[in-house]
Structures are given as C-alpha cells and as structure tokens.
Amino acid sequence: xxxxxxxxxxxxxxxxxxxxxxRLYSDDFLVQLDHCFGEGDFYENQTNxxxxxxxxxNTLDFPDEAFDGALVWDVLEYLSPALLAIVVAKLRAMLRxxxxxxxxxxxxxxxxxxxxxxxxxxxxxxxxMASRGRRQPAQFFNNRSLxxxxxxxxxxxxxxxxxxxxxxxxxx
Amino acid sequence: MSVWNRRxxxxxxxxxxxxxxxxxxxxxxxxxxxxxxxxxxxxxxxEPARTAVLGKxxxxxxxxxxxxxxxxxxxxxxxxxxxxxxxxxxPNGKVRASVKARELVVLGTIHGNVETTDKIDIRKxxxxxxxxxxxxxxxxxxxYFKGNIDIVRADAARPAxxxxxxxxxxxxxxxxxxxxxxxxxxxSSASGATASSSGPAMAAGxxxxxxx
Numbered sequence: 001x002x003x004x005x006x007x008x009x010x011x012x013x014x015x016x017x018x019x020x021x022x023r024l025y026s027d028d029f030l031v032q033l034d035h036c037f038g039e040g041d042f043y044e045n046q047t048n049x050x051x052x053x054x055x056x057x058n059t060l061d062f063p064d065e066a067f068d069g070a071l072v073w074d075v076l077e078y079l080s081p082a083l084l085a086i087v088v089a090k091l092r093a094m095l096r097x098x099x100x101x102x103x104x105x106x107x108x109x110x111x112x113x114x115x116x117x118x119x120x121x122x123x124x125x126x127x128x129m130a131s132r133g134r135r136q137p138a139q140f141f142n143n144r145s146l147x148x149x150x151x152x153x154x155x156x157x158x159x160x161x162x163x164x165x166x167x168x169x170x171x172x
Numbered sequence: 173m174s175v176w177n178r179r180x181x182x183x184x185x186x187x188x189x190x191x192x193x194x195x196x197x198x199x200x201x202x203x204x205x206x207x208x209x210x211x212x213x214x215x216x217x218x219e220p221a222r223t224a225v226l227g228k229x230x231x232x233x234x235x236x237x238x239x240x241x242x243x244x245x246x247x248x249x250x251x252x253x254x255x256x257x258x259x260x261x262x263p264n265g266k267v268r269a270s271v272k273a274r275e276l277v278v279l280g281t282i283h284g285n286v287e288t289t290d291k292i293d294i295r296k297x298x299x300x301x302x303x304x305x306x307x308x309x310x311x312x313x314x315x316y317f318k319g320n321i322d323i324v325r326a327d328a329a330r331p332a333x334x335x336x337x338x339x340x341x342x343x344x345x346x347x348x349x350x351x352x353x354x355x356x357x358x359x360s361s362a363s364g365a366t367a368s369s370s371g372p373a374m375a376a377g378x379x380x381x382x383x384x
Contacts (some may be wrong), residue, residue: 009294009317014309018323027318130313 001068004094006075012120012128013071025067029075030116030132032059043138046080055083060090067094070101073119074165076149077105077137084138084149092152095172101153107164109140115163129163141166228264236269245280261298276306278315285319 001022005013008028017024036055037045045051070091079087091101106114113136117129141149143158150156150170159167223241226232230246238254245262250269252259258275261267265280275290278298286292288306296314303320311317 009311009315009321010313011311014311014321018309018321021323024321025319026321028316031316 002066004062004067004070007071007073007119010118010120010130012122016121016123022068025062027059029059029072030078030135033075033078042078042136043080046083046138052083052086056086056090060087060094062094064093065096068096068099070095070099071119071121072101072103074104074106074117076103077114077139077141078116078135080138088149089152092172097172098154099172101170101172103168103170105141105146105166105168106137107160107166109142112136223260226265228262263297270302 001020003017003022003024005017005024005026006029007013008031009026014024014026032055033042036051036058037043037048039045072091076084076087095101104119108114113134116132116135118132120128120130122128139145146158146166146168147156150168153170153172155171157169159169161167223243224238225243226246226248228245232246232248232250234250236242236248236250236252238252238257238259240254241258241260242252242254243260243262244252244265244267246264247266248269249267252267252269252271252273254273256274258277259271259273260277261280261282263279267280267282268284269282270284271282271286271288273288275293276286276288277293277295278300279295281299283301285302286300286304286306290306291308291310292304292306293310294300294312294315294317296312298312299316301318303322304317305322305324307324309321309323
C-alpha cells in the first residue's frame with residue numbers, strides 16, 4: 001500500500017509504516033505552507049492564486065488514486081477556507097476509493113492559538129506528539145462543519161481524545 | 173614437581189624458533205594471499221577506510237563513479253554512483269543528482285532520487301528531496317525529507333543469484349596467489365555475506381513529546 005504522511009518524516013512513523021511493507025510518501029505540510037505563504041499575512045497570502053498554484057504543485061502534485069491512505073494530522077486547521085476546499089478536493093482525488101484519511105482538529109473554540117504538533121506513530125496504541133510551538137488556526141471546526149468539509153467522502157467518524165483534540169477518520 | 177610445572181618447564185626448555193616476519197616464499201606455501209594482509213590488518217584495528225573527499229570549494233557537473241568511500245562537501249550536479257561503498261554528503265555539500273551507493277550519510281542537501289543497498293542516514297538539519305529506495309533508513313529529528321520511502325529487504329534488494337554450476341573438486345589444491353580469476357569469489361557474493369538485518373532502526377523520541 002502507499003501511504004501519504006503530511007507530518008514530516010520521522011523515524012517512528014517511517015518504521016511503523018514500512019515494517020508492514022507499505023510505501024510511505026512523506027512531506028512536511030507546515031514547512032511547505034510557511035514556505036509558500038509565510039511572508040506577510042499568512043492567511044491573506046492563501047488567497048493569492050499564483051501562490052496557491054505553487055503550493056499545490058510543491059505539495060500535492062500526485063496522480064489521482066495514488067494513495068491507499070493519508071495521514072493529514074492537524075494541518076488542515078491552518079488553511080484558509082478557499083485553500084482548504086481545494087486541498088480537501090485534491091486529497092479526495094489522490095485517495096483510492098475505500099481508503100481512509102486521518103485528520104486531527106483542536107476542540108478549543110475560543111483559543112486564539114493552538115498547539116501544533118509533529119505526530120509520530122509509535123505503535124498500534126501510541127501516537128507521540130512532539131510540540132512545534134503554537135499557531136493561529138484559520139478557523140475552528142465542530143462536528144457539523146467537519147461533516148460539511150468531508151461531504152464528498154463516503155463516511156466521517158469523530159473521536160474525542162485527550163489534549164482537546166478531535167480525531168476524524170474519513171473514508172473515501 | 174607437579175605435572176603442570178613440568179609442562180611449563182618443557183615448553184621453556186625446548187625453544188621454538190623466533191617468530192620473525194615470514195618470507196614471501198613461506199607465505200606462498202601457507203597459502204596466504206599477500207595482497208589481503210594490509211586489508212585484514214586495517215579491519216581488525218578499525219582504522220578508517222580510504223575515503224575520497226570533494227572539498228567545499230569544488231563544483232562537479234557530470235558523472236561520479238567511485239570504487240572507494242566518498243565524502244562530498246562541495247556541489248555536485250549529475251549522477252553519483254558508488255557500488256559497494258559509502259557516500260557522505262558533508263554539511264556544506266549540495267548534491268543535485270541521482271545517487272546509488274551501499275550506504276549514504278546526509279548532513280547537507282540532496283535533490284534527487286537515492287538508492288542504497290544497505291542504509292540511509294539522514295542527520296539533523298540535513299535536507300533530502302527525492303525518492304528513497306533502501307534496506308534501512310535512519311532519520312534524525314530536525315532533518316527534512318520530502319519524497320517516497322520504499323524499503324527493500326536486503327534479500328530482495330540484490331538481484332536473485334543465478335545458480336552457478338559447482339566446480340568439480342580438484343585433487344590438488346592451488347595456492348590463492350596462483351589461482352585464476354575465475355576461482356576467486358565474486359564481489360557480489362562477498363557483499364552478500366555481510367548483509368545485515370533489514371529492519372529499520374528506531375530513533376529516540378523528542379524530549380518534549382507527549383504520549384497518549
């Protein structure tokens with residue numbers, strides 16, 4: 001299987017995925033976001049069509065149905081609504097029918113900034129979250145807005161977890 | 173006098189010839205190929221193997237093919253191939269090339285696809301953009317990697333061994349120094365004997381990490 005991981009390459013996740021014999025495509029989505037939109041107003045820059053085009057080419061330039069799973073983690077929180085819709089549509093196209101996508105969203109609706117993490121899979125029951133500082137999210141999501149966001153997918157499941165996080169597993 | 177002491181005494185009384193450096197003719201008789209002596213000595217004392225170095229002010233455009241370990245601390249554009257050897261990209265190294273080696277250590281930057289038969293070691297603050305095909309990989313915290321990781325098990329990484337017809341046992345043993353090239357072990361079989369386990373090593377987690 002081919003798995004997409006947008007948390008940035010780390011030893012734990014690489015070992016976990018590849019020990020099953022799967023192929024892993026790894027990229028650090030937040031680094032790419034900062035690289036393309038970091039100078040000036042981060043969210044205002046995300047409305048620039050040329051910057052969006054460059055970002056998509058750098059980050060999500062894959063053929064349709066290239067992956068059997070996607071580990072998106074918390075990166076969708078840092079996309080402006082316009083870019084978010086494009087990215088989710090692109091992710092859906094990149095996934096094979098029946099495959100799954102894992103995303104994480106913060107629960108704290110009133111917080112101005114939320115902790116950003118590097119997620120590392122240590123085993124079937126353990127995910128390590130290494131702090132990457134705090135970031136201002138573009139918007140907050142409740143269950144209804146998440147259902148709308150992934151409305152083109154087959155199913156959406158929510159899991160409330162510790163650390164004010166909501167895990168979302170979406171089936172293509 | 174005890175039996176133990178008697179043996180010691182006997183050893184002492186019957187002096188053995190002083191071991192000096194063997195004459196070349198003796199070596200040939202014992203069947204020790206002379207050319208392998210320095211290599212064995214260096215391995216046993218863990219002396220660093222010979223390594224070629226491209227310094228940080230060196231720029232190479234084209235094809236590099238090396239039969240020894242190589243360190244690149246300059247800039248390279250093209251292809252780099254080290255069949256059975258280790259390639260190190262130094263902290264100042266910038267490589268825009270497809271790379272093939274036995275082992276790769278990255279401290280600088282690589283843009284290009286990488287294929288190794290043994291291990292890739294991406295150190296802290298290194299940057300590798302390209303697809304990786306290797307038996308083992310180590311990624312330190314702080315390294316940046318973008319691309320595909322395809323772990324190829326050590327037995328699958330090498331081409332399947334073609335069954336060779338077994339040579340008939342000869343009545344007279346030939347000394348290695350006099351042996352023909354066809355009787356020498358091939359490089360591929362020698363490297364196959366040193367293949368290590370194919371499971372990726374685990375790195376230590378970050379100190380400020382949370383677990384849930």
